[in-house]
Amino acid sequence: MYKLIFLHLVLFLFSINIYSQSDSLKQKTSFQIAAPFNEAYDVRSDIVMVYGVNDAGGNFEQRIKGWREKGYNVQFMTGIAWGQYQDYFLGQFDGKQHLDEGQVQRNGDTIWHGKNVPYLVPSDSFLKYIKTHIKRAIDAGVTAVYLEEPEFWARAGYSEAFKKEWQKYYNESWQPQHISPEATYLSSKLKYHLYLNALKDVFAYVKYYAKSVGRDVKCYVPTHSLINYSSWQIVSPEASLASIDDMDGYIAQVWTGTSREPVYYKGLKKERVFENAFLEYGSMVSMTAPTGKRMYFLTDPIEDWPRTWDDYKRNYQATFTAKLLYPTVDHYEVMPWPNRIYLGKFKVEGSDELQTISPAYATQMQVMVTALNEMPLSFNKLNGSHGIGVLVSNSMMFQRFPTHAGYEDPQLSNFYGMALPLLKQGIPIETVHMENLDNSNTLKNIKVLIMSYANMKPLQESYHTALSKWVNDGGVLIYYGRDNDPFQTVREWWNTGKYNFNSPSEDLFKKLNVSNTKEDSFIQSRKGWVSIKRVDPKELVIEGSNDAAFIELIRQAYEKYAAAGKLILKNNFYLQRGPYVIAAVMDEFKNGESLKIKGSFIDLFDPELSVLTEKVIEPGHQSFLYDMRTVDKKQPKVLATAARVYEEKIAAGKYEFIVKSPSETMNAMRIRIPYKPAGVTLTKLSGEKVDIIKNDWDTSTSTLFLKHKNFSEGIRVIITK
Incomplete structure (x- = not known):
């Protein structure tokens, strides 16, 4: 028995040691x-x-x-x-x-x-x-x-x-x-x-x-x-x-x-x-x-x-x-x-x-x-007009199969109809989960909220209470939907007990004190505004070029009623996170312009880690760059590499580190050095010499490009002045 107690104690201490490590x-x-x-x-x-x-x-x-x-x-x-x-x-x-x-x-x-x-x-x-x-x-x-x-x-x-x-x-x-x-x-x-x-x-x-x-x-x-x-x-x-x-x-x-x-x-x-x-x-x-x-x-x-x-x-x-x-x-x-x-x-x-x-x-x-x-956290924001959200709910999953009464939502188009026309115009659209509406942080940064009950239903009445409070405090709500899908009358809180609404939107509009029949205008609800469009969102994307009126409605809501600034339309997204520049240019935009970024960059989508002073991104393409202007020119640093860096040591005239990555792959590294190196040696941790395939110095950026075979055990890199 004492042996068993001792064994349990050893296992317990072992588990604590594992966790502490x-x-x-x-x-x-x-x-x-x-x-x-x-x-x-x-x-x-x-x-x-x-x-x-x-x-x-x-x-x-x-x-x-x-x-x-x-x-x-x-x-x-x-x-x-x-x-x-x-x-x-x-x-x-x-x-x-x-x-x-x-x-x-x-x-x-x-x-x-x-x-x-x-x-x-x-x-x-x-x-x-x-x-x-x-x-x-x-x-x-x-x-x-x-x-x-x-x-x-x-x-x-x-x-x-x-x-x-x-x-x-x-x-x-x-x-x-x-x-x-x-x-x-x-x-x-x-x-x-x-x-x-x-x-x-x-x-x-x-x-x-x-x-x-x-x-x-x-x-x-x-x-x-x-x-x-x-x-x-x-x-x-x-x-x-x-x-x-x-x-x-x-x-x-x-x-x-x-x-x-x-x-x-x-x-x-x-x-x-x-x-x-x-x-x-x-x-x-x-x-x-x-x-x-x-x-x-x-x-x-x-x-x-x-x-x-x-x-x-x-x-x-x-x-x-x-x-x-x-x-x-x-x-x-x-x-x-x-x-x-x-x-x-x-x-x-x-x-x-x-x-x-x-x-x-x-x-x-x-x-x-x-x-x-x-990759760092960043407080930077995507370029474009922020504060526009599309409301979603877990109940989107409840209406997908099978179909009833001939009502279909092909390729989830009732969602994409509210989101994709804005995203394609370079608006960093956000989704807002209805299940989080009871949390006061959920709508904190949303100025204009677009929603529909064509493809989902509210699982709790409290969601409507939260939405009406947000509108009454100054939010702008845009509702799209004919409210004629066969799921409007399922047995739920809005048509049982004390309620007898034909659709959940009736309860929402009642709480907002607005008419659910008035279309094409913004109706004031205390400090906020509501617009109701009796069109299912899927019609905005399934039918060709049917989203112009939708974009114009969002513009009015954003600029006039939410007073959120100018609605910027474009075909690209751009963000800088520390030294990293991330950009994408979308196709299917009216003018099809490319995006040009000027500076001093390493192209991280290029396995040769090429140095650029200008990057041109065509529609339908993306880019991932390292901005060399963000780093200290006097301090040695591995800027980009196909291996992970360990045990970095910096001394006068010497820069040393270990790189590890899957064996039999090829490492490419671009390293900022404040001096042109006189010597570069690569050795496995076992002491065996590693051949350098490329050793190129770029004077304009003071960077060294090295290429060599990777080894999982690690390679010690020593660069000397």
Whole structure:
């Protein structure tokens, strides 16, 4: 017995020691991976999120140990709606098969994520099972737990497991969701609550168990944006997760795969990756900004579907640029699955041959990733007219499938109709989450708010109270919608109990004391103004060139009624964050002008790190630059590199540091030196000499360009005068 008590004490002290070490580790950048450590994809971010207890053939504790020994802050990620949980589904966990807990669609088919891996209806037994994984991860010393993608497909909802949950939640018999708009709405609302409650339960366990062993383990949810889930017809708790006390933040899972979803604009349906990514990241910011929860932005240098390397690179630049245009976020998941990126094979344009990542793209990608380790928060704002918001809600996910009474919202156009015409005119449009309206910070900087109930419905009356207060205090509200979609009459608070409104907007307009029939004018509501347009927002983008009147209405609202200044229309976005300059020029603008930026720059999208005095950005393209005018010319500094810098030492006539990056890749570095170097030596930490491929001095900028092979173990660079 005493031996057992001693063993528990040793484990307890060990867990405290692990935490005290990891607590001091950096937490700015991360990546997720199921595979064990390998020099070929040693990305050198602060955090590695080791994925899945059963993934990568087991050896979970060895994977944790291997990454920790390489200096990483080790955390844990696993799926909450699916995962390598065959031992649970096939009966090895508790002697019972659980395949019947899968999400089932109308034809009786289960929706699968892989062999013997269904998307789940979260049950008590599954939550009990997932907690065994959580315990194992905490015992292994992880500092955070990520429960990924709480997803319930809109087309699902026909399983026996779901029928039981319906009875429990609504206290009435299950209704097949295809029979009526109300059944569809109630079905999705239940899906939303099932995963909200599941995460609440598991995160409470994380905090409880961590505390019992003297630890403080953080809890995060990696999730797609509300825009993407609504577009892909998936239901998830989204903004409501921020209400969970034990939830510390999110990873915004935005990448080429989500952002390339085609959308309508001026009657044309096509991919608009940069614009879509900008709106997706923005919806994630607005979801968390009022709550103070931490946000990590994800980008992926490739994507899940096999494309060409050229396609990946082009769209990676677009999504990467979009995320950097949000200066209040400075934490990043730099990539998922680096083993897939560095070792996977994909086509190049003009060829059917599968190839690994090119040295040039790998170098460019690593330069971009390294910059994220240094990317500062900034109080700078995007160029353009700020303070215009579009209201969104979790209930956008509730109306997506199936359709009823012939009413459709193709490609989520009721949202894009309010946002895309403004974004395309260079207005840094914001999304505002209705679920955050009770927080006084939510509308603090919004001057003009655009909304519609064509594609969503208010889940609480308090949202209308908050909106009416904001308008009465001077806000300008623009309402678009015919209010004739079949979801207007679903059983909800505005038509039950003391209320009998035909649509939720009737309650809102009553609270604002304005007529809901008066169109084409601004109606005063105390200090604020309201304009009502009986047009569904989708009509502004599905029909060609139908947004001119909308833009003019926004101009009046912004300039005259909100007195917010001149509404600036343009085709570009520009932002400086410390030494970094981020810019994008959009196509489909009336004059198609390019953007010219003059100064002294390093082109960070160029693997040769070229020096520029002028950068010209054409429509449909983006740029990422390092402004050399921001750094001290008298102090040596690595300005840009495809490796991470460690142990920097500056002495008279000598500059020394170590660089680490995935082995067998190529490093490019541009270094500011106040003198022309007389000597440059590169050696592995083992003492072996490393060949220098390029050693070029640029007199005009006093910068040295070095190119050499990378090694995970590290290379010591010594530059002497």
